Amino acid sequence: MDRDPSSGPDFVRATFSHKGRREGHRMPDQTPPTVTESAMRGLACKCPRCGKGKLYAGFLTLRPNCTACGLDYAFIDAGDGPAIFIIMIAGAIVVGCALVVEIKYQPPYWLHAVLWLPLILATTLLPLRAMKSLLIALQFHHKAAEGRLIGREPE
Numbered sequence: 718m719d720r721d722p723s724s725g726p727d728f729v730r731a732t733f734s735h736k737g738r739r740e741g742h743r744m745p746d747q748t749p750p751t752v753t754e755s756a757m758r759g760l761a762c763k764c765p766r767c768g769k770g771k772l773y774a775g776f777l778t779l780r781p782n783c784t785a786c787g788l789d790y791a792f793i794d795a796g797d798g799p800a801i802f803i804i805m806i807a808g809a810i811v812v813g814c815a816l817v818v819e820i821k822y823q824p825p826y827w828l829h830a831v832l833w834l835p836l837i838l839a840t841t842l843l844p845l846r847a848m849k850s851l852l853i854a855l856q857f858h859h860k861a862a863e864g865r866l867i868g869r870e871p872e
């Protein structure tokens with residue numbers, strides 16, 4: 718590279734920041750999966766790297782690592798992501814249905830409770846596992862992580 722050496726410190730820092738960048742947690746002998754493949758692994762609740770090992774030990778409890786490829790699941794941080802997607806989607810479905818039924822039939826309140834409580838449970842609990850797993854798979858695919866400062870050489 719024939720850069721002007723007078724641009725000293727900035728050039729040194731820039732080079733270091735590229736070298737210091739962390740490599741992803743992907744196996745080097747595999748071709749990287751497409752977003753669709755990663756998403757399908759997520760929806761199937763499988764390991765985001767190999768797609769074979771299970772992700773969950775319980776309903777929403779994660780295993781410590783993949784039983785098939787040994788990927789450490791410690792990097793996973795889905796946070797509130799799954800819950801907020803489920804709230805938005807389930808809320809739109811249940812409130813939409815309740816409004817339509819109320820406007821068309823004006824049923825007594827107990828009938829609303831009988832209709833919508835099971836629907837609320839079905840639209841929140843059923844997709845929660847797959848949604849959490851999907852977000853984990855996408856986190857892994859895009860190597861999303863908490864922001865970190867780039868390591869720099871001491872001056």
Ligand SMILES: [Zn+2]
Binds near residue numbers: 767783786787
């Ligand atoms: Zn795996």
